[in-house]
Structures are given as C-alpha cells and as structure tokens.
Amino acid sequence: MQSINFDDGYKEFAINGDESRVIRFNPCDMGILERIKKAYEEIEKAEEESKDIELKPDGTVKDDLEESVKALEVFKNVINTQIDYIFNSAVAEIAFNGQSPLSLVGGVPLYERFLNAILPIIEKDVKKEMKASQRRISKYTDVVK
Secondary structure (H helix, E strand, O other): OOOOOOOOOOEEEEOOEEEEEEEEOOOOOOOHHHHHHHHHHHHHHHHHHOOOOOOOOOEEOOOOOOHHHHHHHHHHHHHHHHHHHOOOOOHHHHOOOOOOOOHHHOOHHHHHHHHHHHHHHHHHHHHHHHHHHHOOOHHHHHOOO
C-alpha cells in the first residue's frame, strides 16, 4: 500500500511527564476552539444539575443516596465524554488515569486542573500558527497593494 505523508499538526504530550500516559492531538485544529466552547457549555449544564451533591476529596458522594450516586455518575460521564469530544479521541482515561474527573486536588476538580494546564498550550500554538499564516498570506497580498 502506498502512503500519503504530510505534517498533520498532531503533537504528543505526556501527562505529568509520564510517558506511559500520552495524548495526541493537533493543538492548532481550528475546530478545537468551538469544541472547547461547546464542551464547557455541556459541563456547566451538568454541573448545575449536580450542584447539590456533596463530594468527598476522592470525587465520590458523601451520602450514599442512590439518587445522588446516579446524578454523580451522569456528571462524571458528561465530563469524560466532553473531554474526549474536545480532542476527538479517548483522552479522559489517559489524562485522569482511572480517577474520577471530580477528584479534588487542592480543592480543584481534576478535570479543571487538566483543562487549565492544556488550554494555554492550545492558545499559544493557535496564536503562533495564526501569525505564521498571516506572514504567508501577506507575501501575496503585499504584491497586490
């Protein structure tokens, strides 16, 4: 079979330096910005529906009420699904390493820590690519001026 080879922009990132936990995505995928926006909306909606549930530091429910446990499970699934949606691949399992995305670390849920760590990477790479694109385009538009 023949192969078509080109730079598709994908980069690999080890989670917390652990090379057995690697995610791969294109931080300059222009669709990622829209997916992030939609994912945040879905997570906020699920968070609102789960706001009265009290959690232990490990992300499990403080009380054992069946309704709370079910609501928490739905919320965790929404988070994992939306994280995977953002990156177009199964990233949540790798990023959270089997932990609940709601596990608290320093009072902040694990999923928030992950997004807070990765969003600056995306922002920096998108700005860099936009600047490079602008230079490339200006070579042609400057001739027309």
